[in-house]
Every structure is written in structure tokens, then in C-alpha cells.
Amino acid sequence: MxxxxxxxxxxxxxxxxxxxxxxxxxxxxxxxxxxxxxxxxxxxxxxxxxxxxxxxMKSISFVRQVLAVCLCPQLLKDKSLPLDVRLRAQSLLESCDGGSVGAYTPSSGLHRVRQSIAEFITRRDAGAPSYAKDIYISAGSQMAMMVLVKMMASGQGETPAGVLTPAPCPPKLPMLLDDAGLTLVPYRLTEERGWAVELDELHRALEAARGRCEPRAIYLSNPGIPTGHMQDRKSIEEVIRFAAAEKLVLLADEVYQDSVYGAGSEFVSYKRVLFEMDKHLSDTVELVSFHSLSSGCMGECGLRAGFMEAVNMDAGVMHYVDTLMCFDISAPVTGQLALDLMVNPPKPGDASYDTYTQExxxxxxxxxxxxxxxxxxxxxxxxxxxxxxxxxxxxxxxxxxxxxxxxxxxxxxxxxxxxxxxxxxxxxxxxxxxxxxxxxxxxxxxxxxxxxxxxxxVPPDACSPPNRKWDAQTRAQILNGDKVCTTARNQDQNRGRVAPLFPRRPSDGGTAGVSVKTPTWSTGSGRRCQRRQRSGRQSVNLHLPRPSLLLLGPGLSCWGPRRSIEYCMTADD
Structure with missing residues (x-):
């Protein structure tokens, strides 16, 4: 071009x-x-x-062992591998054409894997029925999402279609909607309430969108991306009723469903809640939910596989889902097999069960x-x-x-x-x-x-205690802000602001600056920092171009296995 x-x-x-x-x-x-x-x-x-x-992070041994045997079938005879690994690999190979992972699969995925996913969903959702025909495997959950939103786009000359989208939302979702020609209709999550989904805000966003687009769907992530919030059953029910009243398709991104750790929190799927509501809702509300091999405990981003389940969607509509899926031929076969392992892990009594559970x-x-x-x-x-x-x-x-x-x-x-x-x-x-x-x-x-x-x-062994020469009291005072300002007036002024790296210290003593007793210390990266006098005020010179922009320390040192950083941001000096 x-x-x-x-x-x-x-x-x-x-x-x-x-x-x-x-x-x-x-x-x-x-x-x-x-x-x-x-x-x-x-x-x-x-x-x-x-x-x-x-x-x-280390991979799950059972997953990699089974995939290794599938890629190299000669290992089926290797008795150093656990028996359940070899049996599962043999079973998976039998589901592939020609007994090889090198063969094409149907565009919507191997039937064997789709059936395993359907059985997993039924177990997860306390018996709510799931069917292999409603499961579509793709090269990652975002690819499945792309297929769905492309089908919602308006024709040329028509009012643009829109999707209600949380703010904040996953980083690639706005680009995906742009690519499909859909209008992003933002609704704010309430940060002060743990990034809650508020029904009043959904109504506000919907009304604001009318006239410039035709909202056709609402997207939600649960657990939230990137906020980590969890919707409880009551919140999910409110959203379902809202979608039913406004005739919106529910797009439920549930890729982190196996990574719930908050006190008192548990994952409840949109499908389970829907099927436990009144029949006029469970039989009519259109719901598409997404899961991925990349997210959560598996973390197999490079294998590129995910799936969606469509509930209460018209058969004629799903015909075109099949049509669009054909353009991608099929998801990588190794990724599909790994999905089977994710939704159907080793059971008690299997040779790999203890190791899998521990990992x-x-x-x-x-x-x-x-x-x-x-x-x-x-x-x-x-x-x-x-x-x-x-x-x-x-x-x-x-x-x-x-x-x-x-x-x-x-x-x-x-x-x-x-x-x-x-x-x-x-x-x-x-x-x-x-x-x-x-x-x-x-x-x-x-x-x-x-x-x-x-x-x-990140791995636990990446956490290393920072190399600091500060005494514990000085460190606590700095982190608590006690050494940034000492007068009540300036405490009020500085509340909610990032502390300056070079705080002012007027000669009249009205505001005290940083007063670190230890004259020198190590930053953990080999550089040394010295206190010095500058223009009548005491300051800390970190030998950095100003501003140094983030304060990290032992709580975050797990992200820097060989180096940790602990600097305040420059303000208005």
C-alpha cells in the first residue's frame, strides 16, 4: 500500500x-x-x-507431560511417566484425525473437548445443563469475543450498534469494538464500593447512548479486569433483569473464575444465576460466557485456546457463528487438548493427582x-x-x-x-x-x-528482602508520611498527594522537610543516596533525573527479583 x-x-x-x-x-x-x-x-x-x-511461574506438570506425549507418541511406552498421563494422552490422540495433533479439527473445536467443557460447566453450575453444540473453541477467548461482536455490527447507513462496557475495562476490548464497527458505551464502576456495578449507572449509560447508537449488548468481567472486583449473586441478578428489560445480550467474561481468593468471596457464574431465576428469564435471556486457558492458574498464554458458551441464542444466529469461525480454520490443537486437561484434571486416586493438587x-x-x-x-x-x-x-x-x-x-x-x-x-x-x-x-x-x-x-522465590540500610523506625516514619510534613496545616494540604522527592523546607520553620537520620543508604541497585543541603533546605539526592516516578518496596519487591525500588515522586519543586 x-x-x-x-x-x-x-x-x-x-x-x-x-x-x-x-x-x-x-x-x-x-x-x-x-x-x-x-x-x-x-x-x-x-x-x-x-x-x-x-x-x-512454573507450568502444571500434568498438562505439560500429557502434551509432550501427544506431540511425541513414542512416549506412550515410556513407563517413567505416570500411568494417567499416558492414558489421557492416548485418549486425546484417538480424538484427533489420524491420531495426530498435526491434523485439522472442526472450526468450532474437537467434539471430545467440547463435550468435556460442557460436562465441566454442568458440574460447576450445580447441574445446569450444558451441551457440546453450544460450545465454541477459539484461539483465545478474545477471538471468540471478536466473532460475537462482529455479528452485532450494524449495516452501512444504519444507526451504529453499541455495547455497554465497564470503565475500567480490559485493555483490548475498546480496540476489538473499534475493529467490529461498534460504539463503546461506557458505564462507570464505583471505585469507593470495591468497583461495584451500580444499576443506576447502567440506566444512565443506556439513556446517554440512545440517539447516537443502538445498544445491543452489555459486557461484564467477573472477576473484574483489571480491578479484581467480584459480583455477588444479587448484583448478577440485577444485571440479568436489566439485560432482559432492555433486550441486551449478556457478554460475561469469566476467564479468572479459578483465581478467586478474597475473604468471603466465591465465583458464581452468570449462567448458574440465570438458570436459578424465574423460567421466563432462564429461557429467554441471551447469554454468552467466555473462559480461557491463558488466564488464572493454568496461565498457558502461548497455547492460544479459549471457549465461549452460547445460551438461549437463536439457531439461525448460531449458524453464522459457525460461518465466521470457519475463517480461523481451528484453534491450535495443542491448546484444545490443554483445555480438556484444564476442565477435566486428575481425580483422587490418579497417579498425578497429588502433584497436580499441590501445584x-x-x-x-x-x-x-x-x-x-x-x-x-x-x-x-x-x-x-x-x-x-x-x-x-x-x-x-x-x-x-x-x-x-x-x-x-x-x-x-x-x-x-x-x-x-x-x-x-x-x-x-x-x-x-x-x-x-x-x-x-x-x-x-x-x-x-x-x-x-x-x-x-509472580513466583514466590522472586520475592527478596530489599537491601536497605535504614533503621526500622526511620523506614516506618517515611512510609507513613511522618517525615514529609509536621504541621497540621501541611498535613491537610498533602493528604491524598504523592510526597515530593525534594520537599520544601522554608527557613522560617513553618514546614519541616524530610529529616532522615541515616546519612547514606543503598537503594538496592548499587547506587548510594546522600543527604545534602540545598538552598537552605535539607533534601535527599537520589542521583536520578527528576521526577522519579514510583514508590515500590518490600511489598512489591516480588516483581523485581534482583532489584527493588523505593523512591517518592517529585511534586512541584
């Missing part, structure tokens, strides 16, 4: 991802380090990606403990707050950025939180997710707060 004008206007109109630019910058920085460039860090640490195996429990315990540690630490930071996550693998803290960052971002034409993340990467070699990629930039700006996305599913 010789001209940008020849590119499909719909493609040109797709919103970009600030995270793609950060990943590109990270790759360039990594290359520079490998070529000998001098940085204040020796590696780039990704705290955002949500790729458990990429972060160092799954370890993954869940790691996730829960990391989430708790990070949550406690984030809420101890000046200017930052974080709602507790009940499930999923992310935390979504909010923070108040200094005016200087906001003004610079406006001058550059970028979102302030995206600039924050860029500076953090350049100065500290740490990648975090910008909240603006989750569709909440406008509301966040109105509330004068921004958000970050942090992944907490």
Missing part, C-alpha cells in the same frame, strides 16, 4: 494502546543495555503484562499472598490508594499526580498516566500499565486521579 489513505478507515480509526509504545521502548532499552549502554538499572522488569509463565494450590496461595502484600503496601504510600482485589491477577491502584506531570502531558498530547509510566520505564526500568488504556481516562481526569495496573501473579 503506497498511501495511508488506502488503509481501511475503520483500521485507521482504531484507538492505539499506550502499552504497545511502552513495550517498544522497553525492547529498545533492553537492546541498549545488551550493547553496553550505561543505565541506572541492569534489566527491564515487566510488572504489567499478565503473562504468568513469562514472569517465571494448583501453590499457585493460588502465591497469588493470594502477593495480592495481600501489594495491597497493604500500596495503601501505605502517600497519595496512593487501592481497593482490595477479590480475584484475578491484577491490582488497580489510584494515585494523584503532581501538576507538573499533568501540564507536561498536556503539552505533549498524551495522558498523564501514560507519561508517568514512560518516565518510570526510562528512569527505573520498570513497566507498569497506564490506567488510560482501560478506558477510564475521562472519568479519572474529572476526579483528578489516575490509575496503574500491576500484575501480582
Amino acid at each position: 503506497s498511501s495511508l489513505q488506502r488503509v481501511n478507515p475503520r483500521v485507521r480509526g482504531m484507538r492505539g494502546s499506550p502499552q504497545a509504545a511502552l513495550q517498544s521502548l522497553a525492547a529498545r532499552i533492553t537492546q541498549e543495555i545488551s550493547q553496553g549502554a550505561q543505565k541506572s538499572f541492569t534489566e527491564v522488569i515487566d510488572v504489567e503484562s499478565g503473562d504468568p509463565h513469562g514472569a517465571g 494448583i494450590l501453590l499457585t493460588r496461595a502465591t497469588l493470594s499472598q502477593n495480592a495481600q502484600r501489594a495491597w497493604h503496601f500500596l495503601n501505605a504510600l502517600p497519595g496512593m490508594s487501592c481497593q482490595p482485589a477479590m480475584g484475578g491477577i491484577f491490582l488497580y491502584p489510584s494515585l494523584r499526580l503532581p501538576a507538573a506531570i499533568t501540564e507536561q502531558a498536556e503539552a505533549l498530547g498524551v495522558e498523564p498516566d501514560a507519561l508517568y509510566c514512560q518516565r518510570l520505564l526510562q528512569e527505573e526500568g520498570v513497566i507498569v500499565g497506564a490506567g488510560c488504556q482501560h478506558g477510564d481516562a475521562a472519568a479519572a481526569a474529572a476526579a483528578d486521579r489516575r490509575h496503574l495496573r500491576l500484575c501480582v501473579l
Whole structure:
């Protein structure tokens, strides 16, 4: 294509991802380090990606062993492998044409795997019936979502179709809707109530959308992405009744259903709640739910497999789902087989049961403990707050950025939180997710707060105590903000703000600056920091370009196995 004008206007109109630019910058920085460039860090640490195996989490032995035998059938005779591994591999190979994972499968997936998924859903939902014909396997749950939303798009010249979408939402969902030609209709989750789905807000969003689009569906993620919130049964019932009254298709993204760890929380699927409601609802409300091999305890992102289940959808409509699925031929066969292993794991008495159970429990315990540690630490930071996550693998803290960052971002034409993340990467070699990629930039700006996305599913052995020379009392005082300001007036002014790296200390003593007793200490990355006098005030020189943009420490050190960071952000100095 010789001209940008020849590119499909719909493609040109797709919103970009600030995270793609950060990943590109990270790759360039990594290359520079490998070529000998001098940085204040020796590696780039990704705290955002949500790729458990990429972060160092171990795979589930049973899954990899069965796949190994399927890929190399000669291993069926290898008695060093557990018997149930060899029997399962043989059974799965028999379901493949020619007994080989190299053969094509039906576009909607292997019937054997679809049947296993249907049986899993029936068990999960206390007997609510599920049928293989309603299960569609795809190369990841997002691919299945794409098929659905493409079918909802309006024809040329018609009123655009819309999808009610939470703010914040998964980062790729807005781009997916753009690609399909659908209008994103945002509804705000209530952060102060644990990112709750509010019925009044759904009605407000729906009314605001009328006239500019025709809402046809409502999307929800449970557990929430990236917020980690959980909907209880009452909330799900309210949404179902709302969808029924407004004739909306329910799109339930439930990919983190096996990663629930919040106290008193349990996963209840939209389908189960629907089937336990009045018959006029359970027989009529259109529901499509999604699950994935990539998310949660399996974390097999690279195998590319997920599925959707369609409930109460017209048979004529589903014919076109089959048609669209044919364009992708089929999901990778190894991914399909791994789905079978995910929904039908070893049972008590099987040779692999104990090892499988131990590995799954370890993954869940790691996730829960990391989430708790990070949550406690984030809420101890000046200017930052974080709602507790009940499930999923992310935390979504909010923070108040200094005016200087906001003004610079406006001058550059970028979102302030995206600039924050860029500076953090350049100065500290740490990648975090910008909240603006989750569709909440406008509301966040109105509330004068921004958000970050942090992944907490990382290996337990990546957690190392930070190398600090501070005494415990000094450290506690700094983290609690006791050494940032001492007068009541300035405590009020600084409440809710990120503490400055170089706090002012006027000569009249009206405001006290940082007063660290220990004259020098190590940052954990080999650099030393010294207290010095500057223009009549005491300050801490971290030998960094200003501003240094994030405060991490022992609660977050699990994201940096060889390095931890503990710096406050520069404010208006």
C-alpha cells in the first residue's frame, strides 16, 4: 500500500494502546543495555503484562507431560511417566484425525473437548445443563469475543450498534469494538464500593447512548479486569433483569473464575444465576460466557485456546457463528487438548493427582499472598490508594499526580498516566500499565486521579528482602508520611498527594522537610543516596533525573527479583 489513505478507515480509526509504545521502548532499552549502554538499572522488569509463565511461574506438570506425549507418541511406552498421563494422552490422540495433533479439527473445536467443557460447566453450575453444540473453541477467548461482536455490527447507513462496557475495562476490548464497527458505551464502576456495578449507572449509560447508537449488548468481567472486583449473586441478578428489560445480550467474561481468593468471596457464574431465576428469564435471556486457558492458574498464554458458551441464542444466529469461525480454520490443537486437561484434571486416586493438587494450590496461595502484600503496601504510600482485589491477577491502584506531570502531558498530547509510566520505564526500568488504556481516562481526569495496573501473579522465590540500610523506625516514619510534613496545616494540604522527592523546607520553620537520620543508604541497585543541603533546605539526592516516578518496596519487591525500588515522586519543586 503506497498511501495511508488506502488503509481501511475503520483500521485507521482504531484507538492505539499506550502499552504497545511502552513495550517498544522497553525492547529498545533492553537492546541498549545488551550493547553496553550505561543505565541506572541492569534489566527491564515487566510488572504489567499478565503473562504468568513469562514472569517465571512454573507450568502444571500434568498438562505439560500429557502434551509432550501427544506431540511425541513414542512416549506412550515410556513407563517413567505416570500411568494417567499416558492414558489421557492416548485418549486425546484417538480424538484427533489420524491420531495426530498435526491434523485439522472442526472450526468450532474437537467434539471430545467440547463435550468435556460442557460436562465441566454442568458440574460447576450445580447441574445446569450444558451441551457440546453450544460450545465454541477459539484461539483465545478474545477471538471468540471478536466473532460475537462482529455479528452485532450494524449495516452501512444504519444507526451504529453499541455495547455497554465497564470503565475500567480490559485493555483490548475498546480496540476489538473499534475493529467490529461498534460504539463503546461506557458505564462507570464505583471505585469507593470495591468497583461495584451500580444499576443506576447502567440506566444512565443506556439513556446517554440512545440517539447516537443502538445498544445491543452489555459486557461484564467477573472477576473484574483489571480491578479484581467480584459480583455477588444479587448484583448478577440485577444485571440479568436489566439485560432482559432492555433486550441486551449478556457478554460475561469469566476467564479468572479459578483465581478467586478474597475473604468471603466465591465465583458464581452468570449462567448458574440465570438458570436459578424465574423460567421466563432462564429461557429467554441471551447469554454468552467466555473462559480461557491463558488466564488464572493454568496461565498457558502461548497455547492460544479459549471457549465461549452460547445460551438461549437463536439457531439461525448460531449458524453464522459457525460461518465466521470457519475463517480461523481451528484453534491450535495443542491448546484444545490443554483445555480438556484444564476442565477435566486428575481425580483422587490418579497417579498425578497429588502433584497436580499441590501445584494448583501453590499457585493460588502465591497469588493470594502477593495480592495481600501489594495491597497493604500500596495503601501505605502517600497519595496512593487501592481497593482490595477479590480475584484475578491484577491490582488497580489510584494515585494523584503532581501538576507538573499533568501540564507536561498536556503539552505533549498524551495522558498523564501514560507519561508517568514512560518516565518510570526510562528512569527505573520498570513497566507498569497506564490506567488510560482501560478506558477510564475521562472519568479519572474529572476526579483528578489516575490509575496503574500491576500484575501480582509472580513466583514466590522472586520475592527478596530489599537491601536497605535504614533503621526500622526511620523506614516506618517515611512510609507513613511522618517525615514529609509536621504541621497540621501541611498535613491537610498533602493528604491524598504523592510526597515530593525534594520537599520544601522554608527557613522560617513553618514546614519541616524530610529529616532522615541515616546519612547514606543503598537503594538496592548499587547506587548510594546522600543527604545534602540545598538552598537552605535539607533534601535527599537520589542521583536520578527528576521526577522519579514510583514508590515500590518490600511489598512489591516480588516483581523485581534482583532489584527493588523505593523512591517518592517529585511534586512541584
